[in-house]
Amino acid sequence: MAKCILMCAGSYEPLEIEKQDGDYLIAVDGGFRYCLEQSLQPDLVLGDFDSVEPEYLEIIQQVPQEQRITLPVQKDDTDTLAAVKVGLDKGYRSFHIYGALGGPRMEHTLANLQTLLYLKNRGAKGYLLDKDCMVFLIQNETVTLGEKGPAYLSLFAMGGDAKGVTIKNMKYDIEDVVISSDYPVGISNEIIGTEPTISVEDGTLLAILRWM
Numbered sequence: 393m394a395k396c397i398l399m400c401a402g403s404y405e406p407l408e409i410e411k412q413d414g415d416y417l418i419a420v421d422g423g424f425r426y427c428l429e430q431s432l433q434p435d436l437v438l439g440d441f442d443s444v445e446p447e448y449l450e451i452i453q454q455v456p457q458e459q460r461i462t463l464p465v466q467k468d469d470t471d472t473l474a475a476v477k478v479g480l481d482k483g484y485r486s487f488h489i490y491g492a493l494g495g496p497r498m499e500h501t502l503a504n505l506q507t508l509l510y511l512k513n514r515g516a517k518g519y520l521l522d523k524d525c526m527v528f529l530i531q532n533e534t535v536t537l538g539e540k541g542p543a544y545l546s547l548f549a550m551g552g553d554a555k556g557v558t559i560k561n562m563k564y565d566i567e568d569v570v571i572s573s574d575y576p577v578g579i580s581n582e583i584i585g586t587e588p589t590i591s592v593e594d595g596t597l598l599a600i601l602r603w604m
């Protein structure tokens with residue numbers, strides 16, 4: 393499945409990004425610099441550009457208008473959410489989002505976590521990715537992680553209690569339990585078997601997969 397790739401302006405350590413035929417890469421605001429540093433050619437540059445360094449702003453201004461969207465500084469959508477809406481309008485239903493974790497402003501990280509829910513509620517899948525971890529949502533479904541290597545998995549209830557949670561083929565297996573949003577019981581489970589699975593009958597879990 394073709395995917396929409398977002399390069400955002402949060403903390404980012406260079407890693408291999410696979411852009412295949414049919415994929416669509418959006419440089420989101422200051423994430424344009426990361427694209428340049430990795431010789432990635434964005435299909436679209438989007439943002440309000442209020443915090444972009446002058447030398448990069450000059451380059452952005454040279455991008456053809458059909459490949460550039462300048463947003464107002466005062467707006468309801470974050471730059472990342474605006475980019476997600478562009479990807480959805482183009483028909484993409486899988487989003488790989490880089491540079492969306494960490495950085496000096498925690499509120500942007502929290503907004504990006506909510507953006508995952510925005511995607512999920514519209515029939516799309518989103519993944520926040522960095523060098524050491526992947527963040528995604530599990531909602532009323534069963535997810536099989538496949539071969540991920542040694543890793544920790546942490547689960548948090550999002551938007552209320554997650555009911556009927558079952559975990560198999562991990563260090564701590566559970567069956568048909570409730571994970572509540574006010575008790576962080578799902579920290580640092582370990583993948584020890586093949587094809588670990590997580591099921592949620594009713595609710596949403598925020599999953600953080602961190603490689604050891």
